[in-house]
Amino acid sequence: MNVIEINQLTKYYGKHRGIENVSFCVEEGEIFGFIGPNGAGKSTTIRTLLSLIYPTSGTATIFGKDCIKFGREIRKDIGYLPSEVFYYEHMKVIDVLKYSASFYDHVDMTRIDTLAETLDLDLHKRIDDLSSGNKKKVGIIQGLLHEPKLIILDEPTSGLDPLMQQKFFELIKDENKKGATVLFSSHILTEVQNLCTRVAIIKDGSIIKVENIHDLRENNYKKFTIEFQGAFDMSRFKFAGITNLTQEETTVHFLFRGNINKVINSLQGQVLHNLLVEEPSLEEIFMHYYQKED
Amino acid sequence: MNILIQELKMEWKSLVVWCLSLIGVLLLFMLLYPSIANQISDFQKIFNSFPVEFQRALGLTNIEFGGVLSFYTFALTYILLAGAVQAMNLGVSVLSAEVRDKTGDFLFVKPVSRIRVVSMKMLAVLVQILITNAVFFLASWLILNLLSPTSFNIELFVLLTGTLFFIQIFFASFGFFISAFLTRIKTVLPISMGVVFLFYILFLLNQTLKDVKLSYISPFGYFDLSQISKNMSYDSPYILLWGIFVALFVYLTCKLFIKKDLPSI
Numbered sequence: 004m005n006v007i008e009i010n011q012l013t014k015y016y017g018k019h020r021g022i023e024n025v026s027f028c029v030e031e032g033e034i035f036g037f038i039g040p041n042g043a044g045k046s047t048t049i050r051t052l053l054s055l056i057y058p059t060s061g062t063a064t065i066f067g068k069d070c071i072k073f074g075r076e077i078r079k080d081i082g083y084l085p086s087e088v089f090y091y092e093h094m095k096v097i098d099v100l101k102y103s104a105s106f107y108d109h110v111d112m113t114r115i116d117t118l119a120e121t122l123d124l125d126l127h128k129r130i131d132d133l134s135s136g137n138k139k140k141v142g143i144i145q146g147l148l149h150e151p152k153l154i155i156l157d158e159p160t161s162g163l164d165p166l167m168q169q170k171f172f173e174l175i176k177d178e179n180k181k182g183a184t185v186l187f188s189s190h191i192l193t194e195v196q197n198l199c200t201r202v203a204i205i206k207d208g209s210i211i212k213v214e215n216i217h218d219l220r221e222n223n224y225k226k227f228t229i230e231f232q233g234a235f236d237m238s239r240f241k242f243a244g245i246t247n248l249t250q251e252e253t254t255v256h257f258l259f260r261g262n263i264n265k266v267i268n269s270l271q272g273q274v275l276h277n278l279l280v281e282e283p284s285l286e287e288i289f290m291h292y293y294q295k296e297d
Numbered sequence: 298m299n300i301l302i303q304e305l306k307m308e309w310k311s312l313v314v315w316c317l318s319l320i321g322v323l324l325l326f327m328l329l330y331p332s333i334a335n336q337i338s339d340f341q342k343i344f345n346s347f348p349v350e351f352q353r354a355l356g357l358t359n360i361e362f363g364g365v366l367s368f369y370t371f372a373l374t375y376i377l378l379a380g381a382v383q384a385m386n387l388g389v390s391v392l393s394a395e396v397r398d399k400t401g402d403f404l405f406v407k408p409v410s411r412i413r414v415v416s417m418k419m420l421a422v423l424v425q426i427l428i429t430n431a432v433f434f435l436a437s438w439l440i441l442n443l444l445s446p447t448s449f450n451i452e453l454f455v456l457l458t459g460t461l462f463f464i465q466i467f468f469a470s471f472g473f474f475i476s477a478f479l480t481r482i483k484t485v486l487p488i489s490m491g492v493v494f495l496f497y498i499l500f501l502l503n504q505t506l507k508d509v510k511l512s513y514i515s516p517f518g519y520f521d522l523s524q525i526s527k528n529m530s531y532d533s534p535y536i537l538l539w540g541i542f543v544a545l546f547v548y549l550t551c552k553l554f555i556k557k558d559l560p561s562i
Contacts, residue, residue, distance in 0.1 A: 016558075046561055053406045056558040079408040089399035091307065105299040106407040145403070 004031045004067075006153055006184040007052065012061035014047050021047035022208045024061070029186055034179055036199035036216070037188040044208040045188040046086070049157050052186075053083060065153065079107065082151035082183075086158035088142035092131040096141055099130060100148065107149040118144045121170060135162040143171060147178060154178060154185045160194060172198060193282070227266065228279035230254045239269045258283055300404075300414060304391065304421035312425050315383045319376055319429070320436040326372035327440050330365060334446075350505045365445035366453055369437070370522045373457055377464050377517065378497055380429070384465035385489035387425055388472020391418045392554060393482040401559045411555045419547065422469050430462045453529060460520040463539060467516040468493060470546035477553040481560060513538060 007029035014021035022044035029035040039045050050056045052063055054074035063070045065077045090099045097115070104110040119126050124140040133141070139162045146154065154175065160168045175198065179185055189195050195202055196216055203213045231253045240248055244261035253276070259266055263280075270278075333340060344352060392415065395401040404414065437458055441449060472489065476482060500517035512518040519535035 050559075050561060055402065055405055055561075057556065075408050075410045077408075078406055081406065083402070083406045085402045087399075088402075090403060091303075091400060092398065093307070102299065102303055103403070103407070106409060 005029065006031045007035075007063070007065050007186060008067075009048070009052075009063045010061055012048065012051060012063055013059045014044075014051055014056065015059045020044075020208045021056075021059075022051075022205075025205070025208075025210050026061075027203045027210055027213050029184060031184055032179070032182060033200045034175070034185040034187060034198050036195035036202035037186060037205065038190060038192060038195050038202055039205035040190055043205045045190075045205060046157055047208075048205070049083075049155055049186070049188060052155065053078065053081065079149075080152040082146035082149065082154045084139075084142050084146040084154075084156045084159045086161060087135075088138045090130045090138070090141060093129065095127055095129055096124065096133070097126040099141060100126070100145060103145045104148055110149050114148055114150075115144065118147065118174075121174065122167065136164065136167065139163055140167070143174070147174065150178075150181075150183075152183055154183050155188075156185065157188045158190065159187070160189070160191070168194075224258045224260050224283045225263065226279075226281040226283040227257050227259055228254065228277070228281070229270070229275060230277035232274040232276045235273060239273075242269070298417075300409070300417035301421050301424070304418060305424060308387075308421070308425060312428060316429055316432045319379060319383075319433050320440075322379060323372055323376055323433075323437055324440060326375070327365075327369070327444055330368045330444050333368070334365075364447070364449055365441055366449045366457070367526070369441060369454070370457060370526060373460070373522060376433075377461060377520075377522075378493065380433075380461045380465050381468045381493040381496075381517075382489050383429065384422075384426060385468040385472045385493055386485055387422045388469035389476045389482065389488055390472075390485040391422050391476070392473065392550075393476040393479075393485070396481060396560060397483065405559060412551060415551055415554050419473065419550075422473075423466075426462065426465045426469060429465070430458075433461060434458050453526065456525050456529070456531065457522060460522065460525070463520055463536075464516060466543055467519075467539060470543045470550075473550040474546040474553075477550040477557065516542075 005028040007027075009028070010026050012025045013023050025044070025048055037045055037048070047056070051058050052065060052070050054071050057071065066080065068077055070077055091102075094102070100115050101112075104112065104115075115126070119140075122140045122143060124137060124144070128137075130138065130141070139159075143159070146156075156175070160171065163171060172194075175185060175187075187195060187199060199216050201213065201215050204211045233253070235253070235255075237250060237255075240255065240257060242265065244259050244265065246258045246260075248255070248257040250256075390397075395404055405411070438454070441454065468489075471492070475488065475492070482488065496515045497517055499511065500515040500521075503511045503515065503518060513535075516539065519539050520531065525531060
């Protein structure tokens with residue numbers, strides 16, 4: 004069953020494009036990644052799902068119900084963590100959480116304490132005394148408190164230190180094991196790769212590709228930078244799997260997908276000055292997807 | 298209910314300050330009364346010597362400096378002005394606060410409909426206005442009783458003090474409408490001060506011009522204190538107009554706000 008179904012969703016802010024003809028589905032029980040650079044339309048898509056904004060055309064359903072028409076009903080089972088969290092400044096953390104809980108039926112209030120303990124958050128501080136990382140923690144508790152069936156995370160890790168990020172991912176995985184579906188938006192490929200089963204890649208308001216993380220791993224691109232000592236033969240790198248080949252004096256850059264031994268073999272007998280094999284940045288992968296589309 | 302309680306919790310401090318200020322202004326004015334009361338005929342002469350336009354602009358026409366109520370009318374003019382600013386502040390800020398303080402992403406993803414949020418917030422404003430009026434009514438009644446050696450006309454007192462409620466409701470609902478209409482409101486006070494004084498100046502201007510059409514524009518003209526003192530009643534066409542405007546503003550606010558895109562952080 005699809006928890007989220009987005010169909011040809013388009014949003015224009017006046018003349019400015021938000022998103023154009025975005026379509027994808029999120030299946031029940033999966034952790035679905037939603038990646039793209041800043042301004043690509045991730046938040047616009049998410050905000051439409053939450054009926055914070057209204058689509059120009061197209062539809063989206065959550066739990067099989069139209070997300071605008073049945074917004075109130077649907078939101079009972081959604082937990083949302085925005086990229087930046089803001090709360091009523093003069094309230095204490097515990098009061099914000101209680102206020103948040105008051106909107107839902109049957110909230111297990113003991114979860115406040117357990118979650119606060121996991122995340123190491125002082126519940127009796129005032130919101131305006133909190134650092135942005137700690138505010139984020141309030142956001143996490145607030146989003147997970149009512150045990151939602153669908154968790155929507157919009158660039159959730161910004162502001163959290165690596166240790167907290169790890170704890171946060173554990174929390175999300177736990178909720179997922181208990182049956183929650185997760186829509187995880189991010190511009191950091193690695194965190195999506197580690198957590199998600201499938202990803203949708205969005206750029207300039209349109210979905211470029213929906214791919215299985217497994218396939219993405221299989222088709223994993225490596226970014227090679229090879230610095231030779233002296234002259235070398237460029238034609239060695241003319242084989243399948245190599246893209247974006249560029250040369251600067253004695254240095255060669257390229258992206259490679261496939262059996263890595265092929266590259267190693269091609270270097271036999273060459274004297275190298277330096278060799279770098281890196282994860283390509285998201286941007287470089289996007290560039291690749293663009294070229295493939297053309 | 299939780300939204301209503303939350304609103305009142307957040308606003309009670311400013312409500313107390315406003316109530317105290319309104320009472321303070323009244324008290325300052327009324328404390329002058331005992332010293333003036335003895336020389337009232339001299340004051341009357343001074344005011345009568347002013348050019349008539351000036352008298353009108355100060356809201357002094359038709360004010361007979363006879364009893365404590367006529368002096369109260371004079372003070373109330375300024376109370377109405379302050380009360381209008383308070384109500385307009387409440388009206389403009391109650392909805393726009395969620396955007397200004399960026400808490401919209403918290404409130405509007407909760408399982409509540411927009412219309413419920415709007416109505417609860419309007420209710421919160423209404424409650425605050427009712428509290429302000431109740432407090433002010435009691436305080437002014439006390440002050441007048443303490444300062445006036447003779448009894449005064451209770452009915453007229455109620456009519457005069459009641460104008461605060463009508464003026465406040467008008468400006469609060471106009472404030473709602475403005476906040477639903479504008480996308481981003483950074484600061485509230487300049488808007489409310491601007492609008493209230495604009496309406497007040499229109500009213501003063503019309504005191505001199507005496508143009509009937511113009512009198513329909515400013516709510517201060519609907520509840521002209523000197524007219525009320527003279528007729529011992531509110532003017533029914535104006536009351537009707539007041540009702541129409543308030544209903545229209547509330548309706549448009551709901552209609553606009555339900556379809557409004559919440560700007561992202």
